[in-house]
């Protein structure tokens with residue numbers, strides 16, 4: 001084929017245009033690179049060392065790594081820096097390292113940092129947990145106040161519910177000696193939910209299958225909704241959050257069950273004012289009284305119950321699931337635990353004080369939580385006013401700051417043989433030093449499983465006794481072991497498929 005000759009003048013103009021185009025492209029690329037560089041440098045967190053790439057767009061690689069290997073990333077930062085930052089899909093999170101920095105973070109006043117705002121930013125509580133709970137956390141005041149003060153009185157109900165729930169939810173195999181594989185997380189969630197709601201809403205609602213289904217759906221929907229909202233850009237988030245159906249549906253369904261009880265309590269409270277009746281003394285009444293104190297409608301009680309469930313059930317069922325896996329992986333500790341539990345129950349029965357006195361079990365639970373906390377971070381705070389930490393790190397308003405709890409818990413500066421599961425280490429500390437400062441419920445700058453300071457988990461006194469009672473029940477009634485050939489592979493949140501073998505207890509305490 002003959003090539004068509006190109007006239008000279010066309011060629012020259014064409015070349016000129018090509019040159020112009022190339023120049024424009026280079027100029028545009030240069031401009032974009034400069035903007036990219038300026039944007040990167042202008043980030044107010046730029047001076048805080050980042051784990052993984054910190055440049056815009058590339059930081060998504062780091063976010064991906066943090067999502068899947070969070071604890072490794074946190075440990076890397078913890079080893080290298082006092083203060084560092086890790087990328088998430090929509091933000092950077094600043095992390096402080098070591099007990100002294102933890103102490104500094106927990107001492108920051110509420111005028112400068114906020115836990116509630118941080119939780120709201122992190123899981124969008126307004127759209128995932130309960131509409132008004134960030135602004136009006138009535139449940140927190142009730143848990144911290146009357147619930148904790150009255151644990152001794154409420155505890156027989158928790159024990160009764162647990163004793164009823166175990167045989168129903170985890171029936172013993174019909175043949176003696178037969179092992180049965182049980183999916184632990186869901187089973188424990190079911191029993192924790194019943195025992196906790198025995199206190200929150202009482203009988204018969206705490207056993208009502210419809211109410212319990214609503215709570216299960218609600219719990220699942222919180223993380224589903226959070227995952228959806230996390231990938232939304234800021235402005236769209238509010239619009240999408242408002243149309244998500246789950247929290248509205250849970251509130252509607254829960255209202256049908258709870259509102260009549262609220263009305264009944266209100267009536268009784270009024271009668272008490274008129275000296276005609278006994279004042280009810282339970283969680284619903286305390287929530288109603290709290291709404292009255294802060295001048296809210298009693299309708300808020302439903303949100304308070306949902307938020308209580310959100311705070312209590314997921315955390316507690318994960319905690320006992322980890323403890324059971326630790327027991328199944330270290331069955332040599334069954335015997336000393338059995339001896340302790342059996343002796344104490346024989347002497348005192350299933351009382352609140354009896355559970356408190358199970359010090360070996362207490363130490364076991366604390367150690368399990370030291371190594372297997374629900375998340376690798378604690379003391380999550382949103383910065384409300386610009387702050388400068390003692391090492392000179394400037395943290396602007398709006399930033400999320402956390403403490404690297406899992407890295408602190410495995411730091412050999414604070415714990416001997418820090419990586420090993422040594423279930424009676426805290427028991428030994430208590431007996432050697434004669435102090436009670438290392439009980440399951442105690443927080444410190446190097447033990448952050450329940451947070452630390454003013455906002456430390458107010459439900460920890462309730463949950464410590466609830467979970468110890470459940471463990472004591474299992475220790476007395478079941479043998480446990482891992483499935484043949486299975487290794488205990490630790491997860492922040494154990495997958496529902498993770499199973500343990502249970503059988504009716506074979507041996508008496510020797």
Ligand code: HEM
Nearest residue numbers: 140311312315316319379380450451452455456457459463
């Ligand atoms: C093993 C189970 C639990 C764990 C590991 C746990 C852990 C935590 C942590 C780490 C915090 C944040 C503390 C801080 O930042 O200083 C917290 C706060 C909170 N927890 Fe728990 N928790 C558990 C069970 C419960 C239970 C059973 C309840 C309710 C009965 C509850 C109610 C709360 C509330 C209301 C807050 C917010 C406190 C505030 O805003 O000041 N938690 N919890």
